[in-house]
Amino acid sequence: MLNVRAFAASVFALAIGSTFQAACSSSSGAEQDGETLTFAQAIEPLVQEKCQSCHRAGGIAPFPLVTYEDVKGMGEVAKEKVQRREMPPWGAFDDPSCKVDHAFRDDLRLTDKQVDTFVRWVEKGMPLGDPAKRPPARTTFGASGLTDKTGTYQLPAPYSVVPGKDDIRCFPIDPGFAEDTWIGGSNVVPGDPRVVHHVIVYVDPKRQGVAKAAGAGSYPCFGGPDVEEPSLLLAWAPGVPPMVYGEETGLKIPKGSHLVMQVHYHPSHEAVTDQTSVELKTLSYKPGYVAQVILAGNAETADGFIKLLPGPNDPPSGPAFVIPSNAKGHTESMELEIPEKAGDVTIPELGVYAIGAHMHWAGVDMKIEVERKTAAEGKPAKECLLGTPKYDFNWQRTYAYDAPLDKLPTVGPGDKVRFTCTYDNTTDNRHVQRAMSEMRMSSPPEIKLGETTLDEMCLGVLITVRRASLLD
Ligand code: HEC
Structure with missing residues (x-):
């Protein structure tokens, strides 16, 4: 990079x-035990809180974890994933050599107790329990995009993803910033969530990405955008919420800069086209913090x-x-x-x-x-x-x-x-x-x-x- x-x-x-x-702000969770180790009382609240932001109709995960049948059907696989802490996707954990004193925002991690609850429920045969005790369905999932965005910058044209292997491409984009511009928030909207695995947006002050793309609209770029003096605007993977700095803080993009959007496409076995975009909130003033x-x-x-x-x-x-x-x-x-x-x-x-x-x-x-x-x-x-x-x-x-x-x-x-x-x-x-x-x-x-x-x-x-x- x-x-x-x-x-x-x-x-x-x-x-x-x-x-x-x-x-x-942040959130918390609750778990139950014994007689109450049922879908209705222990598991549905847990999957609502920790899984459904992605695993629901229209979410970025490939299948829902909403109904009892959904969760039971995936139960054994989910148990493995949860036990190995591969789901929810989150890489940061404490270990004896590193304890982080600060909490992270929008923390996706399950507590040890939640992992234990999930594992024991699967091992107990995944009982439904008393349907009357089920919580109401979760219907709100926070803003899915950037509130107050001032612009959306899309790949110039739909891109045909190379099938069958990882495909890491850079797409130069001209945001048209004639003046130095302060960015107060940013977000990535994957075009086809099935294949967009991560996105890094660079600032290309010398507008060199365009020449690299040589008229093709994009170029392969594994390690980074391969331009001079790049800086980074954002790094995103599924589950990362919009980056919002607040009203008083902004990230500066020098006038005339291009953006280079590096998209990592996951191997896909069918023909897929993608047109990912980045949403930006520009500030109309120079902020007090940089x-x-x-x-x-x-x-x-x-x-x-x-x-x-x-x-x-x-x-x-x-x-x-x-x-x-x-x-x-x-x-x-x-x-x-x-x-x-x-x-x-x-x-x-x-x-x-x-x-x-x-x-x-x-x-x-x-x-x-x-x-x-x-x-x-x-x-x-x-x-x-x-x-x-x-x-x-x-x-x-x-x-x-x-x-x-x-x-x-x-x-x-x-x-x-x-x-x-x-x-x-x-x-x-x-x-x-x-x-x-x-x-x-x-x-x-x-x-x-x-x-x-x-x-x-x-x-x-x-x-x-x-x-x-x-x-x-
Ligand atoms: C931030 C989004 C997100 C959250 C939260 C999330 N998942 Fe996933 N999950 C995914 C995506 C995307 C996939 C598709 C596979 C991949 O890309 O790794 C997936 C795949 C899976 C799989 C299938 C793995 C396989 O190898 O077939 C299981 C099981 C699973 N998730 C369980 C869960 C459970 C249980 C929770 C909650 C405790 C959860 N996930 C929370 C995004 C999420």
């Missing part, structure tokens, strides 16, 4: 301030702000990013040290509004931690910001913290942000296995840093917020 070199420079080119302001996306960790920068740390299998010459064939649990780590200044400008403390992990097929877990130069109330010397022991390339997304702006985790000058990526480059990893068979290889290849299918990345996405300055 990227040219981090150019990016790191732009990230530190701006300035001033450290107070933030408010937003947000959202900025830092993509870091993937490559060393000449200025030394980002470096590769020593790891297993390093050659005598020093740290090297190499994942040997058949390595399991192999880690590579990167460190970003936030400088005190960028040129003459003092770098302010940044609130981390949302965070995400990006690796390719071999990636199985990524951890992002901060080691702060100075600890303070609510800002421990060491803090784990994200752990993704259920990382799956197919479900990559950003996770927004459920906290007002002044309570977000922070990163500031002198702090070190560490990215630790774990890879499984064996045939136990179904993604590696599939890539091998597509490429007719008999054993997993040695993997290096890069942007194509069998290269790897270890890239953190930090969507930060800071007070706007005169320079913005």
Whole structure:
């Protein structure tokens, strides 16, 4: 995904301030037991709360989990998926090496108790229970799009998805922004939810995507948009709600920029056309706070702000990013040290509004931690910001913290942000296995840093917020 070199420079080119302001909400669940371990009393409320946002008529999942028959019919498979925490789709979990202090917004995870309830209900034979005790049907599912959107930007033409394999394409789009434009919210609307697996929207300030598409409207682009000075507008997977920064915060798109929409299409066995779109809310004023996306960790920068740390299998010459064939649990780590200044400008403390992990097929877990130069109330010397022991390339997304702006985790000058990526480059990893068979290889290849299918990345996405300055 990227040219981090150019990016790191732009990230530190701006300035001033450290107070933030408010937003947000969350939900909770309840479970029952014993006599009440029935569909009516224990399971229907659970699937309403945690499954039906996707598994309902018109939802993005391929089948509904609404009626007793629906849930019973899928019960055994669902039990497996729930037990392995593969459903609901969500990659971020605590483990002993990483406990995240902040809650995430729109958290899809089941509690341990909910998993236990679901599993025991299936093992008990999936009783219906007393129909009179069933909850009323759930009919509201939150806004499905971006409220107050000011524009919708669609793929220029329906795209015929390449059948039978993963198809990762970049589509340049001209949003027609004649002036610098502030984005207060964004959302992706998949054209055909059966095949759109994830979408990353980049800003292409030099409008180079169009030439790459060479009149075809799109071009293949596994690792990133392959343009100079890209920045990131949003990263989306099914289940990710619209990104809304609130009235006071915006992400700047320089005038004249194009967007490049990278769409990952899932293998489809029939002919499918897709016309995905991105909804934007532009602000008609310059906001008081600036959202900025830092993509870091993937490559060393000449200025030394980002470096590769020593790891297993390093050659005598020093740290090297190499994942040997058949390595399991192999880690590579990167460190970003936030400088005190960028040129003459003092770098302010940044609130981390949302965070995400990006690796390719071999990636199985990524951890992002901060080691702060100075600890303070609510800002421990060491803090784990994200752990993704259920990382799956197919479900990559950003996770927004459920906290007002002044309570977000922070990163500031002198702090070190560490990215630790774990890879499984064996045939136990179904993604590696599939890539091998597509490429007719008999054993997993040695993997290096890069942007194509069998290269790897270890890239953190930090969507930060800071007070706007005169320079913005
Ligand atoms: C954010 C959307 C979303 C939520 C929430 C969600 N699912 Fe899914 N689910 C999907 C999608 C999309 C698929 C299609 C398969 C895929 O792409 O992985 C799926 C597939 C499945 C499958 C089929 C897997 C297979 O291999 O055939 C099961 C079973 C399942 N979900 C159960 C559940 C249960 C149970 C819940 C709630 C506890 C749930 N899901 C919540 C989106 C969701």
